[in-house]
Amino acid sequence: xxxxxxxxxxxxxxxxxxxxxxxxxxxxxxxxxxxxxxxxxxxxxxxxxxxxxxxxxxxxxxxxxxxxxxxxxxxxxxxxxxxxxxxxxxxxxxxxxxxxxxxxxxxxxxxxxxxxxxxxxxxxxxxxxxxxxxxxxxxxxxxxxxxxxxxxxxxxxxxxxxxxxxxxxxxxxxxxxxxxxxxxxxxxxxxxxxxxxxxxxxxxxxxxxxxxxxxxxxxxxxxxxxxxxxxxxxxxxxxxxxxxxxxxxxxxxxxxxxxxxxxxxxxxxxxxxxxxxxxxxxxxxxxxxxxxxxxxxxxxxxxxxxxxxxxxxxxxxxxxxxxxxxxxxxxxxxxxxxxxxxxxxxxxxxxxxxxxxxxxxxxxxxxxxxxxxxxxxxxx
Numbered sequence: 001x002x003x004x005x006x007x008x009x010x011x012x013x014x015x016x017x018x019x020x021x022x023x024x025x026x027x028x029x030x031x032x033x034x035x036x037x038x039x040x041x042x043x044x045x046x047x048x049x050x051x052x053x054x055x056x057x058x059x060x061x062x063x064x065x066x067x068x069x070x071x072x073x074x075x076x077x078x079x080x081x082x083x084x085x086x087x088x089x090x091x092x093x094x095x096x097x098x099x100x101x102x103x104x105x106x107x108x109x110x111x112x113x114x115x116x117x118x119x120x121x122x123x124x125x126x127x128x129x130x131x132x133x134x135x136x137x138x139x140x141x142x143x144x145x146x147x148x149x150x151x152x153x154x155x156x157x158x159x160x161x162x163x164x165x166x167x168x169x170x171x172x173x174x175x176x177x178x179x180x181x182x183x184x185x186x187x188x189x190x191x192x193x194x195x196x197x198x199x200x201x202x203x204x205x206x207x208x209x210x211x212x213x214x215x216x217x218x219x220x221x222x223x224x225x226x227x228x229x230x231x232x233x234x235x236x237x238x239x240x241x242x243x244x245x246x247x248x249x250x251x252x253x254x255x256x257x258x259x260x261x262x263x264x265x266x267x268x269x270x271x272x273x274x275x276x277x278x279x280x281x282x283x284x285x286x287x288x289x290x291x292x293x294x295x296x297x298x299x300x301x302x303x304x305x306x307x308x309x310x311x312x313x314x315x316x317x318x319x320x321x322x323x324x325x326x327x328x329x330x331x332x333x334x335x336x337x338x339x340x341x342x343x344x345x346x347x348x349x350x351x352x353x354x355x356x357x358x359x360x361x362x363x364x365x366x367x368x369x370x371x372x373x374x375x376x377x378x379x380x
Contacts (some may be wrong), residue, residue, distance in 0.1 A: 006035045008361075013284075016064025017044050018356040024287055028219050028233035031281050045280035045311030051292060056353045057345035058378065059316035060109040061338060063104045067092045067188045069128055071117030072153075072348050084121065093120065094171040096128055101138040111317070111357045114145035115180055124157040128172050135173025142175040142357040144218075148206040149181035152198035162209040170215060176357055177210055179218035179253060186231045204242055216358050219249045219289070223278055224257040224270030226302070232278065243288045245253070250359060251291035251314060254278045256298045272303045274312045283311025293358065296336070301344065308348040314355075317346060353378060 001009070002298055013027050066090045069082045082089035092100075104112055111135065119126075127150070131143055146154075146169065154165045166174075183193050198206070207217050218237050220267040223232055243249050254276050259267045270278075283292045291315040294307035304315055318336055336344075338354075345352040354362040361375040 001033070001035060006033070007313065009279055009379070010036055010040060014040075014044055020287070022287055025230075025233050028236065028281060028285050029229050031284070032229035032232070032277065038273060038280075041277060041280045041284070042310040045283040046309055048283050048287070049062075049311050049313055050290070053379065055349075055351055057308050057350035058314040058353050058355045058359070059338075059341045060355055060357065062106070062110050062113055062317040062357075063100065063107070063109050064091075065097065065100050065112050065114045065130075066182050067097065067114070067127075068116045068119045068122065069120075070119040072120045072268065080269070080324050082117070082156060084119075084185045091122065094129075094133060097133060100138055101134050101141065103136050104141055106370060107318075108364070108372065109141060109318070110362060110372065110374075111142045111144055113178060114143060115147055115150065117179060117227045118150065118153045122155050127154065128169060131169060139173075143173055143379040144176045144178055144357050145161045145169070145174055145182035146173050147178055147334065148203040149198045151177075151206045162206050163213060166206075166215065166258055167213055170213065174215070176215055176250075177207070177217040178340050179220035179249075179251075179272055182235070182239075182354040183222045185229045185235045186227070189227045189231050190223075193222075200238070204238065207248065208242060208246055213244035216247070216250045217248055218251050218253060218293075220253045220255050221282070222255045222257055224274060225259070225267055233281075233285065236282060240286055240288060243286070247288075249289050251293050252286050252289045253295050253316075254264055254282050255295065258298065271304075272300070275299050276307060278297060279307045280310040289361060294346075301329050302335075305348050308345065308350050315341065317341070 009030055013023065013031070016023060016027070030036065054265065070084050070089045071082070071090065101112070131145060134141065134143055151165055155162060158165060181198060182353065183201055184190055187200070189199060190329035206218070206229065210217050221232065221235050239249065239252065256270045259265045261267055279292065279294060286292070291314050292312045293316055294304040294312035294336065295316050297316070299307065318341065343353040355378050356362050356374045359378045361378055363373050364376050365371040
């Protein structure tokens with residue numbers, strides 16, 4: 001496309017965004033064309049970002065818990081999973097799980113992010129028991145747990161409905177759901193990555209059911225492997241359509257693929273420029289999702305910091321004990337201090353604001369950082 005045509009086409013998109021009109025599939029695919037200057041897309045995404053979330057950069061204080069890495073599935077992109085008899089395989093004991101909760105409490109965490117492998121020898125009650133044990137022992141910590149893939153596995157284990165499983169987990173203490181397991185929805189790609197696990201229909205239905213019973217959830221997209229621009233935009237539009245129906249997604253997280261130690265290790269990981277382009281396009285396409293997160297574990301600290309000017313308004317949190325992406329070659333630190341996170345946000349020209357999992361302000365006692373309460377929703 002000649003440069004003059006590129007400029008004219010981009011002006012059409014800019015006019016739409018400024019008028020708060022929805023972008024189409026073709027609009028999104030066009031924005032992935034390398035001929036469209038990244039800086040211009042970033043400026044447009046920043047317009048939307050500031051319209052929705054002002055000048056703040058959100059973060060939280062959280063820890064990860066991966067109770068087991070033994071998994072029945074063999075997804076080509078995963079470096080975390082293990083076979084039952086593999087020396088790498090593990091299953092955490094109740095004592096280890098409680099210890100992780102104690103450590104989280106002592107470090108002022110407001111959230112535990114709980115996901116893991118689908119262990120074919122561990123019954124549903126074991127997974128439910130993790131939530132119940134932590135909720136009973138440390139009731140103030142919000143438990144964000146189980147991807148839609150895990151919920152789908154629990155359906156298989158229990159022979160119960162999605163609603164039954166989700167409500168049962170909620171009764172045990174589940175607070176919200178992460179957005180993992182979405183990968184890329186289009187079957188041309190999904191069948192190459194993870195043909196046996198929960199399909200697109202199941203993933204979307206599980207999140208819709210969660211929203212219908214009052215659980216907020218996150219949503220994600222794994223990019224930078226075998227997919228093309230069309231597949232990414234198709235994925236974003238499917239999320240947008242579900243959000244139109246339920247309004248239950250609170251944040252979108254674009255996840256950069258890390259190929260090391262996976263069955264796709266011949267692929268080069270996405271560049272920082274692709275990361276920023278995807279972040280910005282996601283902000284422009286998902287006009288009905290309030291927050292976009294730059295997950296520093298996967299992006300790297302510098303790219304995540306820059307993303308705060310390319311549509312992102314959240315940088316995630318301290319992220320203690322993250323294993324899944326570090327197993328895939330992430331070279332980021334295994335934990336960031338609160339002061340470091342605040343510094344990163346401030347250096348990016350944003351105002352750091354601590355939020356809890358469901359985007360309420362967090363207020364901490366001045367002389368005891370571990371004591372906190374949740375206040376009004378952010379933006380209020």
